[in-house]
Amino acid sequence: MVSTHPVAFLKGHGTENDFVILPDPAGELRLSTETVARLCDRRAGVGGDGLLRVVRSAAHPEAREMASEAEWFMDYRNGDGSLAEMCGNGLRVFAYHLVRSGLVPAGDLAVATRAGVRHVRASASGGDAAGRAADGAVTVDMGRAKQLDGAVTVTVGDRSWPAYALDLGNPHAVVFVDELADAGALRTAPAVAPVTTFPDGVNVEFVVRRGERHIALRVHERGAGETRSCGTGACAAMVAAARRDGADPALDGSGVTYTVDVPGGRLVIAEEADGRIVMTGPAVIVAEGSLNAGQFGF
Numbered sequence: 001m002v003s004t005h006p007v008a009f010l011k012g013h014g015t016e017n018d019f020v021i022l023p024d025p026a027g028e029l030r031l032s033t034e035t036v037a038r039l040c041d042r043r044a045g046v047g048g049d050g051l052l053r054v055v056r057s058a059a060h061p062e063a064r065e066m067a068s069e070a071e072w073f074m075d076y077r078n079g080d081g082s083l084a085e086m087c088g089n090g091l092r093v094f095a096y097h098l099v100r101s102g103l104v105p106a107g108d109l110a111v112a113t114r115a116g117v118r119h120v121r122a123s124a125s126g127g128d129a130a131g132r133a134a135d136g137a138v139t140v141d142m143g144r145a146k147q148l149d150g151a152v153t154v155t156v157g158d159r160s161w162p163a164y165a166l167d168l169g170n171p172h173a174v175v176f177v178d179e180l181a182d183a184g185a186l187r188t189a190p191a192v193a194p195v196t197t198f199p200d201g202v203n204v205e206f207v208v209r210r211g212e213r214h215i216a217l218r219v220h221e222r223g224a225g226e227t228r229s230c231g232t233g234a235c236a237a238m239v240a241a242a243r244r245d246g247a248d249p250a251l252d253g254s255g256v257t258y259t260v261d262v263p264g265g266r267l268v269i270a271e272e273a274d275g276r277i278v279m280t281g282p283a284v285i286v287a288e289g290s291l292n293a294g295q296f297g298f
């Protein structure tokens with residue numbers, strides 16, 4: 001039987017990577033692929049690149065083992081309803097929501113994700129009074145990037161580029177292009193070969209250099225299409241840029257910081273001397289209310 005009970009939701013974004021947020025502390029909502037896709041639909045639903053379910057780790061089978069370290073689990077879904085391991089922009093918005101709604105105090109907190117526990121420093125004010133994002137509101141420790149073995153090629157139309165294959169908890173192929181327009185309209189996913197490097201699909205970043213330690217990118221996200229930003233993608237692009245610029249903490253023992261421009265704003269990303277990737281950027285809540293549950297098949 002279809003539920004007619006109202007279901008609470010919020011809508012938020014980080015550098016315009018936007019999310020439907022579903023508070024579900026006890027893990028009671030049944031979220032099918034179809035329900036998530038409907039909620040994220042920009043015409044028939046609320047609209048979003050993805051969905052963040054806010055559930056206590058102890059109440060979720062995928063997070064129970066992390067419950068002693070992290071009280072809350074970010075159950076992330078892409079806009080098409082598929083599961084993803086990590087979402088960097090989502091993590092900032094998730095943490096800001098926890099602080100804003102009084103579920104955790106402002107400051108340092110640990111969040112469970114499918115890629116493991118991530119550490120966040122969240123302030124109590126994610127956006128300014130006009131609802132626009134304030135830079136520097138939330139800082140997340142994204143862990144270490146893993147470079148994947150083997151040569152990878154990204155193709156769009158009749159153009160191909162060699163790619164950096166990186167794992168930031170989720171998979172990324174990063175290519176350097178002359179102009180961001182070289183990626184074309186990005187209405188379909190770029191071809192990435194060999195598929196064996198990314199058996200579960202991949203997010204693809206197209207990157208240009210803007211200046212000293214400064215890059216800009218466009219991204220095609222697995223499960224969402226082209227988006228205005230991708231936090232893990234920006235971190236992957238930063239690491240690829242650092243390697244291309246000859247910076248590598250594993251070799252020179254010192255950290256490096258890049259400004260990363262995305263279509264929806266700006267992120268500041270550091271690779272620390274110990275190899276941890278630390279991303280700082282905005283988190284904004286733009287709406288909250290209740291869903292007509294029957295419309296979404298909860």
Ligand SMILES: N[C@@H](CCC[C@H](N)C(=O)O)C(=O)O
Nearest residue numbers: 084087088089170230231232
């Ligand atoms: N936008 C996110 C990444 C979301 C998941 C991605 N589409 C995937 O399937 O891996 C981010 O900010 O990192």
